[in-house]
Amino acid sequence: MNAYAKYYVPEQSPWPIIGAVGLFGIAFGAGHFVIELEKGQATHGLYLLLAGIATILFMIVGWFRHVIIESMSGLYSKQMDISFRQGMSWFIFSEVMFFAAFFGALFFVRVFSVPWLGGHDGGVTHQILWPHFKAQWPLIITPKGDKTQAMPWLGVPLINTVILLTSSVTLHFAHVSLEKNKRKTLTVCLGLTILLGLSFLFFQATEYYHAYTEVGLTLKSGVYGNTFFMLTGFHGLHVTLGSIFLIVLFCRVLKGHFTPDKHFAFQAGSWYWHFVDVVWLCLFVFVYVL
Amino acid sequence: MTTLNPEMSATINSTSHEHHHMPPRGMMRWLKTTNHKDIGTLYLWFSFIMFLIGGCMAMLIRVELFEPGKVILDPNLFNQMTTVHGLIMVFGAVMPAFTGLANWLIPLMIGAPDMALPRMNNWSFWILPFAFSILLSTLFMPGGGPNFGWTFYAPLSTHYSSDSTALFVFSIHIMGISSIMGAMNVIVTIFNLRAPGMKWMNLPLFVWTWLITAFLLIAVMPVLAGVVTMVLTDKFFGTSFFDAAGGGDPVMFQHIFWFFGHPEVYIMILPAFGIISSIIPAFSRKKLFGYSSMVYATVSIAVLSFIVWGHHMFTTGMPLFSELFFMYCTMIIAVPTGVKVFNWVATMWRGSLSFEPPMLFAIAFVILFTIGGFSGLMLAITPADFQYHNTYFVVAHFHYVLVTGAVFAIMAAAYYWLPKWTGHMYSFKLANWHFWCSVISVNVLFFPMHFLGLAGMPRRIPDYALQFANLNKIVSLGGFAFGLSQLLFFALVIKCIRGGESAPAKPWDGAEGLEWTLPSPPPYHSFTTPPEVE
Ligand SMILES: [Cu+2]
Numbered sequence: 001m002n003a004y005a006k007y008y009v010p011e012q013s014p015w016p017i018i019g020a021v022g023l024f025g026i027a028f029g030a031g032h033f034v035i036e037l038e039k040g041q042a043t044h045g046l047y048l049l050l051a052g053i054a055t056i057l058f059m060i061v062g063w064f065r066h067v068i069i070e071s072m073s074g075l076y077s078k079q080m081d082i083s084f085r086q087g088m089s090w091f092i093f094s095e096v097m098f099f100a101a102f103f104g105a106l107f108f109v110r111v112f113s114v115p116w117l118g119g120h121d122g123g124v125t126h127q128i129l130w131p132h133f134k135a136q137w138p139l140i141i142t143p144k145g146d147k148t149q150a151m152p153w154l155g156v157p158l159i160n161t162v163i164l165l166t167s168s169v170t171l172h173f174a175h176v177s178l179e180k181n182k183r184k185t186l187t188v189c190l191g192l193t194i195l196l197g198l199s200f201l202f203f204q205a206t207e208y209y210h211a212y213t214e215v216g217l218t219l220k221s222g223v224y225g226n227t228f229f230m231l232t233g234f235h236g237l238h239v240t241l242g243s244i245f246l247i248v249l250f251c252r253v254l255k256g257h258f259t260p261d262k263h264f265a266f267q268a269g270s271w272y273w274h275f276v277d278v279v280w281l282c283l284f285v286f287v288y289v290l
Numbered sequence: 291m292t293t294l295n296p297e298m299s300a301t302i303n304s305t306s307h308e309h310h311h312m313p314p315r316g317m318m319r320w321l322k323t324t325n326h327k328d329i330g331t332l333y334l335w336f337s338f339i340m341f342l343i344g345g346c347m348a349m350l351i352r353v354e355l356f357e358p359g360k361v362i363l364d365p366n367l368f369n370q371m372t373t374v375h376g377l378i379m380v381f382g383a384v385m386p387a388f389t390g391l392a393n394w395l396i397p398l399m400i401g402a403p404d405m406a407l408p409r410m411n412n413w414s415f416w417i418l419p420f421a422f423s424i425l426l427s428t429l430f431m432p433g434g435g436p437n438f439g440w441t442f443y444a445p446l447s448t449h450y451s452s453d454s455t456a457l458f459v460f461s462i463h464i465m466g467i468s469s470i471m472g473a474m475n476v477i478v479t480i481f482n483l484r485a486p487g488m489k490w491m492n493l494p495l496f497v498w499t500w501l502i503t504a505f506l507l508i509a510v511m512p513v514l515a516g517v518v519t520m521v522l523t524d525k526f527f528g529t530s531f532f533d534a535a536g537g538g539d540p541v542m543f544q545h546i547f548w549f550f551g552h553p554e555v556y557i558m559i560l561p562a563f564g565i566i567s568s569i570i571p572a573f574s575r576k577k578l579f580g581y582s583s584m585v586y587a588t589v590s591i592a593v594l595s596f597i598v599w600g601h602h603m604f605t606t607g608m609p610l611f612s613e614l615f616f617m618y619c620t621m622i623i624a625v626p627t628g629v630k631v632f633n634w635v636a637t638m639w640r641g642s643l644s645f646e647p648p649m650l651f652a653i654a655f656v657i658l659f660t661i662g663g664f665s666g667l668m669l670a671i672t673p674a675d676f677q678y679h680n681t682y683f684v685v686a687h688f689h690y691v692l693v694t695g696a697v698f699a700i701m702a703a704a705y706y707w708l709p710k711w712t713g714h715m716y717s718f719k720l721a722n723w724h725f726w727c728s729v730i731s732v733n734v735l736f737f738p739m740h741f742l743g744l745a746g747m748p749r750r751i752p753d754y755a756l757q758f759a760n761l762n763k764i765v766s767l768g769g770f771a772f773g774l775s776q777l778l779f780f781a782l783v784i785k786c787i788r789g790g791e792s793a794p795a796k797p798w799d800g801a802e803g804l805e806w807t808l809p810s811p812p813p814y815h816s817f818t819t820p821p822e823v824e
Contacts, residue, residue: 007483009324009403009404009408009815010324010409011324012314012318012319012322012323012324013322013409013412014322015409015413016322016412016413016416017321017412017416019413020413020416020417020420021420023417023464024417024420024423024424024464026460026464027421027424027457027460027461027464028420028424028427028457028460030456031424031456031457031460032456034456034522034526035456035526038453039453063409079482079483082482083406083407083478083482083483086406086477086478086482087406087410087475087478090473090474090477090478090508091470091474094470094474094508094509094511094512095512096512097508097510097511097512097513098513098515098516100512100516101512101516101517101520101546102516104513104546104549105516105520105531105542105546108539108542108545108546109531109537109542112539112542113534113537113539113542116539117534117537121609129534139537142530142535142536142537143534143535143536144536146536219523219527219528219529220527220528220529222530222536222537222538223529223530223536223537224537225529226523226531226536226538230520230523230529
């Protein structure tokens with residue numbers, strides 16, 4: 001007949017409700033923990049947050065294990081595979097829009113609010129509020145007078161750009177090798193990608209350390225520091241998640257889970273990694289260089 | 291392929307052999323379900339409960355505004371009520387109701403066995419009760435819940451808000467996760483699970499409008515997540531995105547928020563367009579007039595929705611160019627919307643009309659939504675908006691669009707598909723009572739608000755000048771009547787679920803679509819073998 005007849009509808013599953021409970025723990029716990037940080041008085045927020053994270057990890061392991069078992073036993077048709085691929089691409093699109101919000105803030109601040117505060121629009125805001133304020137980017141002196149320094153693009157950021165670009169290439173080779181069933185090259189290239197990802201994270205950590213201890217650039221240093229840390233921070237979080245994703249894939253490659261024509265998870269991980277890479281390129285251009 | 295270890299194959303056997311066609315019993319059925327109908331039912335009930343909770347808040351607001359001066363709520367509590375009423379109705383009542391309808395109907399309409407990603411579907415739903423418990427819990431925290439309006443403008447939400455803002459932010463985050471996953475599921479289902487032979491331009495309009503809605507959701511919910519995150523860091527972590535002293539701009543909040551916010555209002559109305567486009571042809575016993583123009587109109591409304599956000603910000607001192615740009619773009623939206631209204635009227639023209647409850651609500655929708663559309667056009671005129679801005683005129687406008695628009699469409703949908711869902715006919719008499727009570731009281735409730743607004747009564751203030759007293763009294767009475775009328779709906783639905791004359795597969799002679807080819811109620815697994823569509 002046709003592919004439709006075999007579309008696999010899973011039986012009841014405990015994982016989603018466990019995931020909902022986990023997200024509840026994270027949201028409720030994080031909310032109270034944030035208040036606790038500000039007020040300095042102890043609540044149970046942190047414990048609830050950690051419990052929520054643990055529940056989500058438990059859910060991810062359990063849910064994916066189940067899915068892998070189903071996939072390995074051949075329950076998934078070609079059509080299911082398409083559903084997963086489309087789902088993953090829309091998920092990545094939603095991530096793009098999440099970063100768009102922060103890039104939007106960066107552009108708005110750079111194109112409008114900082115020049116306006118500096119009087120470039122000819123309005124009176126400048127004279128009334130902070131007549132001595134000078135519009136510049138990076139904004140190293142805020143209107144209220146906080147001082148900081150700009151982060152140069154030469155050095156760690158440039159190295160990190162090279163690292164991440166290389167990792168995208170190695171991952172692509174890994175994918176090609178998987179499709180040609182060259183297991184050895186696959187393992188080597190995937191392993192290399194993971195190492196590059198981890199070294200990216202290492203360098204970024206040193207950059208943050210450097211920023212906080214020597215440069216005096218912190219999350220609180222006006223909109224320059226805000227956009228710098230929020231953008232690179234969320235990107236770093238995505239690299240972390242992506243690296244974990246790749247490590248799981250690596251283990252599955254070693255177990256021989258993927259075949260040249262059936263490897264949705266590998267495809268998804270690879271898409272995710274390339275997406276994170278593209279975000280970094282935009283970051284490098286708009287946060288560091290320009 | 292590698293060989294499976296014994297433990298793995300044991301799990302598979304247990305899952306693939308218990309492929310029962312009856313739902314399991316008890317609480318676990320609902321907690322662990324992967325069935326699109328069960329999840330649809332959960333969404334619809336959740337939405338109705340939220341509608342009642344948000345409605346109670348609206349009642350409190352109307353009691354407070356019954357007379358000038360303080361009646362029962364102190365100002366901070368009043369602000370919390372307006373804020374949480376808005377959040378609950380938008381994210382808890384209207385959006386989940388549409389997602390519930392999507393879950394129930396899209397697989398039936400396109401001949402699919404279920405939604406494409408059934409487990410994720412369950413997850414999307416079960417996040418919601420938790421998210422709203424968190425939101426409601428803030429009302430009992432020291433300092434109170436969110437009191438800055440559902441639009442949480444900075445600096446109200448960053449400088450002047452209570453601690454509970456942190457919980458507000460995280461509850462919005464997980465609501466967003468839920469909506470995004472729900473939308474992904476809808477898109478993938480429509481792209482990938484249509485019955486063989488079902489072409490794009492044969493899709494029922496409800497499916498089309500939901501497809502576009504889902505796209506809007508995936509595009510803008512992450513932006514909402516971004517902006518609440520900035521509010522969180524501004525308030526608790528010392529950033530200054532919305533603080534000019536650090537180089538930011540409070541107006542930037544409004545730009546990012548409304549970049550989400552305007553598509554959001556179409557998220558709440560496009561599925562309604564789909565519902566009305568199904569019901570009016572059925573009770574006019576004619577094909578829908580201008581099917582393809584309906585599809586193109588929906589797509590163009592969605593595209594335009596991304597470039598009109600500035601019409602919420604005419605009084606913020608934007609440059610003249612932006613004011614004009616946003617004014618013209620907003621007015622262009624009236625064209626595709628007008629096409630839709632024209633098509634609905636043209637469908638009824640010379641049809642053999644009958645006025646069963648779904649049709650009554652659909653006709654009320656067409657008329658009253660159009661009133662909301664016209665007041666929207668008035669608000670879109672930049673110079674006029676300087677007068678209307680932040681008055682009760684705005685409140686009247688969006689309640690016409692969302693209550694007599696979105697909510698009436700949801701009611702129409704419930705009356706149209708309830709026999710299909712429950713297998714029983716409901717009492718037309720009770721439904722007619724519900725309709726007439728609702729349609730009269732809703733106009734008593736919202737129509738005078740236009741005059742209050744034009745006369746200059748500001749919104750979101752617990753007190754008002756004496757000259758507004760008479761109209762406010764009328765508005766409040768209309769509000770109480772509308773609130774009470776909804777209890778009739780509740781009674782009707784309960785009665786319909788518990789019994790009644792059994793419904794045939796197709797209770798409406800003019801209805802069209804695959805969902806009517808299945809018995810009422812449909813079997814637990816919808817189309818196990820896909821239907822052939824010509
Ligand atoms: Cu708008």
